[in-house]
Amino acid sequence: MKISEYAKHLLRSESLEDKLMPPTNVWEEEESISIRLEKPSRSKSIQFSDKKIKIPRLEHLNLASNRGLTLHHFANHELMAIELFAWALLAFPDAPKSTKIGFIKTIEEEQNHLKLYIDRMNHFGIQFGDIPLNYIFWKQIGQFHSLESFSAVLSLSFEGANLDYSQVYAKVFRYFGDHQTADIMLTIFEDEIKHVKRGLRIVTKSKPDDQDLWTYYQSLIQFPFTPRRAKGYSYLPDTRKLAGFDADFISKLGLYEDEYTGRVNQESLKKFQINEVLLRKNRLDSIANLS
Numbered sequence: 001m002k003i004s005e006y007a008k009h010l011l012r013s014e015s016l017e018d019k020l021m022p023p024t025n026v027w028e029e030e031e032s033i034s035i036r037l038e039k040p041s042r043s044k045s046i047q048f049s050d051k052k053i054k055i056p057r058l059e060h061l062n063l064a065s066n067r068g069l070t071l072h073h074f075a076n077h078e079l080m081a082i083e084l085f086a087w088a089l090l091a092f093p094d095a096p097k098s099t100k101i102g103f104i105k106t107i108e109e110e111q112n113h114l115k116l117y118i119d120r121m122n123h124f125g126i127q128f129g130d131i132p133l134n135y136i137f138w139k140q141i142g143q144f145h146s147l148e149s150f151s152a153v154l155s156l157s158f159e160g161a162n163l164d165y166s167q168v169y170a171k172v173f174r175y176f177g178d179h180q181t182a183d184i185m186l187t188i189f190e191d192e193i194k195h196v197k198r199g200l201r202i203v204t205k206s207k208p209d210d211q212d213l214w215t216y217y218q219s220l221i222q223f224p225f226t227p228r229r230a231k232g233y234s235y236l237p238d239t240r241k242l243a244g245f246d247a248d249f250i251s252k253l254g255l256y257e258d259e260y261t262g263r264v265n266q267e268s269l270k271k272f273q274i275n276e277v278l279l280r281k282n283r284l285d286s287i288a289n290l291s
């Protein structure tokens with residue numbers, strides 16, 4: 001199979017089952033022709049929707065149904081990530097082979113994340129597609145002029161923010177005694193560190209020597225998309241250290257604010273003891289093994 005055929009399969013097949021088809025590890029040679037698809041094909045139950053659906057508040061995650069709705073929200077992000085990494089394989093066929101193989105590895109991991117979320121939400125009585133699916137990642141394709149801008153938006157921003165979100169939700173799920181769902185969040189956290197690293201490698205490689213990473217990153221994203229989108233409710237700088245960002249970038253991202261900053265209820269974060277100490281997958285495993 002050619003890489004482009006696999007990418008087209010993920011984008012043009014309508015069913016969720018097809019979008020979960022794992023990649024092979026042998027790829028045929030092919031010509032490089034750039035294709036920019038406007039949107040993915042999706043079956044009726046997983047169509048894009050413009051309906052605004054609010055994610056349940058952290059304080060309400062004591063209810064299993066709200067945990068299910070939250071996971072539905074995250075699962076949507078995973079599906080868009082699968083499709084958009086496939087989109088990038090088609091749009092940037094001249095990317096180095098190692099970059100393409102990295103994206104394929106990312107796709108495989110996003111497929112695993114999607115399955116983990118779906119299994120768990122099913123356990124809470126929610127099916128994927130039960131609530132409207134937004135397409136916020138897909139709305140950014142107009143700013144994907146290059147492999148670097150794609151990585152700046154998708155990996156450094158969205159996947160970067162997910163480093164914060166996966167930590168926050170792992171902590172809140174643990175607070176409510178749901179260690180199984182917390183464990184899923186940490187599995188995903190560990191993978192997302194790798195995804196952000198892959199994106200950071202692409203951006204760093206093309207960074208002009210006379211520019212710092214923070215300035216270069218900002219030149220790759222387009223207003224109204226701002227660095228605020230690269231952070232979760234609460235910013236955990238150590239997660240960015242793990243992903244390999246330099247200290248200057250980490251502190252400037254921390255300080256960055258735009259007109260939408262500060263809408264989060266900081267009090268509710270305090271209630272859940274969302275401090276800057278990170279939970280790690282293997283540490284949680286070792287705690288579980290001791291008890």
Ligand SMILES: [Fe+2]
Pocket residue numbers: 078081109110113188192
């Ligand atoms: Fe993911």
Ligand SMILES: [Fe+2]
Pocket residue numbers: 081106110159191192195
């Ligand atoms: Fe990811």
